[in-house]
Amino acid sequence: MSVRRDDRGAIVLEGVCPVEDAEPLLRLLLGTPGAALDWTRASQLHTAVLQVILAAEIVPAEPCGDAWIGQWVGSRTA
Numbered sequence: 001m002s003v004r005r006d007d008r009g010a011i012v013l014e015g016v017c018p019v020e021d022a023e024p025l026l027r028l029l030l031g032t033p034g035a036a037l038d039w040t041r042a043s044q045l046h047t048a049v050l051q052v053i054l055a056a057e058i059v060p061a062e063p064c065g066d067a068w069i070g071q072w073v074g075s076r077t078a
Contacts (some may be wrong), residue, residue, distance in 0.1 A: 002042070003028065007037070013049070014041035014065075022048035029056045039064045 001027045002015045011028050013021075029052065031037070037058045039045070041066045050069060053060075064070040 005032070006023045006038070007041045008036075010036040010038050011035070012041065013039045013045065014043075016044045017046060018043050019046045022046065022052050025049055026052050026056075029058070036061070038062065039066075042066050042069075045069050 001022060001024060003015060003021045004012050004014075005028060006012050009032065011025070011032065013025070017025075037053065037060045040062045045064070045066045047057070054073075055073075064073065067074050072076045
């Protein structure tokens with residue numbers, strides 16, 4: 001699985017994040033409101049994973065590691 005929490009409590013997406021990662025991501029987001037999202041190591045995000053991020057209104061501080069997503073979504077920094 002490419003979705004996990006790190007020792008700082010941030011939610012990390014790394015490598016290829018397939019559709020199967022959308023539900024675990026949603027559970028982590030619901031279970032840890034306000035947790036930071038690190039998607040810099042994600043090489044490919046399924047659109048379902050992206051939809052969870054967008055619906056949760058997460059604003060990652062760093063650009064996405066998936067170049068295609070980064071091109072269209074960007075880092076969305078506040």
